[in-house]
Amino acid sequence: MTYARIVSTGSYLPSNRVSNHDLEKMVDTSHEWILSRTGIENRHIAEDHESTSDLAEKAAISALEAANLSPDSIDLIVIATTTADQVFPSSACLLQDRLGIKGCPAFDVQAVCAGFMYALDIAEKFIRTASATRALVIGAETFSRIIDWKDRSTCVLFGDGAGAIIVEASDTPGIHTTHLHADGQYKDLLSVPVGVSKNFNKVVNGSAFTQMQGGEVFRIAVKCMEKVAEEALEANGVDIDSVDWMIPHQANMRIITATAKRLGIPMSKVIVTVNQHGNTSAASIPLAFDVAVRDGRIKPGDRILIEGFGGGFTWGAAFLTY
Ligand code: UT7
Numbered sequence: 001m002t003y004a005r006i007v008s009t010g011s012y013l014p015s016n017r018v019s020n021h022d023l024e025k026m027v028d029t030s031h032e033w034i035l036s037r038t039g040i041e042n043r044h045i046a047e048d049h050e051s052t053s054d055l056a057e058k059a060a061i062s063a064l065e066a067a068n069l070s071p072d073s074i075d076l077i078v079i080a081t082t083t084a085d086q087v088f089p090s091s092a093c094l095l096q097d098r099l100g101i102k103g104c105p106a107f108d109v110q111a112v113c114a115g116f117m118y119a120l121d122i123a124e125k126f127i128r129t130a131s132a133t134r135a136l137v138i139g140a141e142t143f144s145r146i147i148d149w150k151d152r153s154t155c156v157l158f159g160d161g162a163g164a165i166i167v168e169a170s171d172t173p174g175i176h177t178t179h180l181h182a183d184g185q186y187k188d189l190l191s192v193p194v195g196v197s198k199n200f201n202k203v204v205n206g207s208a209f210t211q212m213q214g215g216e217v218f219r220i221a222v223k224c225m226e227k228v229a230e231e232a233l234e235a236n237g238v239d240i241d242s243v244d245w246m247i248p249h250q251a252n253m254r255i256i257t258a259t260a261k262r263l264g265i266p267m268s269k270v271i272v273t274v275n276q277h278g279n280t281s282a283a284s285i286p287l288a289f290d291v292a293v294r295d296g297r298i299k300p301g302d303r304i305l306i307e308g309f310g311g312g313f314t315w316g317a318a319f320l321t322y
Pocket of ligand 1: 038215216221255281309
């Protein structure tokens, strides 16, 4: 039996770091409000000339270097993003060209903040069915481009960045199970309600902005994150005590702590980056994964539960051995 196993991670954050105090100069907010309601202190914002595929390229190179692999050994590229460079070609194709890879499938996946869970699930299935042997799976976002920087209820929450993971075929299990869900009835609670085929003028005049009913999103996010984590544990016949690390989507420190409490996992086993990255949407999980690998917390053989939640709503989890 062929399994899919994570062999390396990489990430990239734009150098422009924006603190809560910087935001105090832009909207009617305070460091204290942002910190107490979200746990966020800083976020990184891409420069005007930096696009999603620029961030993805740097994360990809860092993952390739970490595993001492050359780009031409990659035979699948999946990028989870809500903020693709162009309508088409996909950011994955743009990245493929930059990396000098020719011929392998390359495509984007759109499931907002749960996008990385979807991308990883797809790559895992490609590998398990022998359609690919080594995949570059990336979450990359320039979410700052779809934020109204005059709206204090959303602009303090998000940041830009990219995280990359290389997954390859292996005789020993790596990713044990993946679990994806969506429920479109919640489409209006978190959205950018414009696009190519609807209200395109708002895209053109630069007012395609994120709208969110924060309290409702919060409540449903905690429930879904708890439920999908339990689904993953049950599918693997393990309990929460056998999880070495949980890497949740990084939207709000209060969502993370509430989910951890409901699941009964101590915060010492939960990877948290929301304080320094803000919510980087599809990039948040692979970014947090890479931070914890590079600082030595996550080690080979560790059992890891990752889970995401985003607009749609979409949500998912995976249980894996690193
Ligand atoms: O990644 C996908 C999923 N996204 C999420 O999971 C986000 C989920 N939601 C949240 O994280 C939280 O609901 C928020 C952080 C967005 C908001 O926290 P909250 O505790 O739910 O606050 P609230 O929306 O109930 O607002 C409380 C008050 C309001 O004032 P009034 O009406 O009580 O006078 C807001 O106007 O806080 C006000 N407020 C702010 N004040 C200072 C909202 N944003 C700000 C701000 N600074 N930036």
